[in-house]
Amino acid sequence: MSDDRGQVFTLEAFVAALVVLAAVVFALQITSATPLSASASSQHVENQEAALASSLLETAIANGSLETTLLHWNEQNASFEGASPKGYYQTCSFDTTFGRMLARTFEDRGMTCNVNVRYVGGDAQVHTLRVVHVGEPTDTAVRRTILVSLYDDDRLTPSNRRLSNTTASSFYAYSDASPSDLHQVVQVEVVVWRV
């Protein structure tokens, strides 16, 4: 065997090692590990948050707490009763049954929420009113909505006034367009994200 081939073999070994090392580094870099982790951007986590929001809204409709919160309106202040000076609650845990449900469902799990209500005004346009506004949602926030019917016989909880006796300036979802006992149909939106 010729002695001058030893250097070639050594060089070959180095090159082989470099090739394997480069392949390992490349494989580790291209593997997408984020979806496998329980981070905020995980699809499974988003699905769980969406399911929680949907279940919460369905339960709130069934036990009437959502409608009660929507009617917890102070006509004189033109804001929700007990809300901040801005007219809306600035925390998910405000003093109604629905507020306590939000706190137990989201805040206890390290999440927070915004709640908005949409209604068709007297100008036939859809308006949005903040019920709860904690902050701007992240890119991974989930959103769920539900329809709530308000009837002429329903009463605002602070004043006990029937909706049929309210005016456009006293109640945000006032409507005189419905010929039946259905006063208004509003859409409640819950936006949830992890903090």
Add this chain to the structure above:
Amino acid sequence: MARLMGVEPRAGSTDRGQLLLLTAVGIASLLVVLALLLNTVIFTENVATRQSSTTDVGDALGFQHAAVQETRAAIATENSGTGTAADMKTNVTSHLGNWSALAAEYAALDARHTSVRVASITYSANASQTDATSDLSNSTGAPDWTLVEGADAIRTFTMTVTPSSLIDVNGNDANQSVLDAQGVFAVTFDGTTKVHIYRNGSVVTVRKTTGPTDAGTVCHDPNGGVIDFVSMTFNGTQCPALDVLPLSNSTIAIENGDAAVGTYSLLVDGNAADPMVTSRITNVTIDVSYASKGLTYGKTVTVPAGASP
């Protein structure tokens, strides 16, 4: 060792043909393929669990559920009132039409279309008298009056009369015309079939006849009791005299209502033609539709009335 023509193998050759390098390239390729495979699996699972397709289905079913709940509320509102069938239809249609229009406004913001339309309404008519001390004339005192006209089907019809208030015919009950001549209390079906209720001495008698000269069939009970025209029983006992009553598309009337004191309860399908009879919605059939970019959904749902308020 085979010898190739013109080729002499070198003695003691250890040329491995760059085996180490080729093996390293093979391992590197394997690692890259594994990484690509893992990424493919992760991406596939991610796409499969996204909510974009399942959210549409959930929203469609949620809208349908909301429409059913609203329909049920509309039915309860109408059944708690005393409106006519025509009024009920107008109110329910208006209620759901308004609800559908408002719901569609919100759906349009999310590039969706929703609608609810009343397809049909089924009614029942309810008539009853619960005061056991009143005779069976109508509210204006007329002894001969129509209870219900053109009933699609009789669901329940019971009557309880006070034996002492009935006419005692003393055995003079040969046929329908004989009983009519004595002013005996009767329930008539379509004007021809009559069920006379009277006394022979102290025994309460129920006789069904189909014509003026028909002697008909009869059943007795010494104590009277509940007459159930649908179950065909008299005081809980089967009464053959009641077994061929025309119980569909019937007009039911009372004759000589002042010759009996007691109570009755009647529930029939169809609209109530008589102002004394209260209409009630049995069920409402609605057409629900939902459309989004990836889903078109439509279903006809029959919503039954809930328990009486």
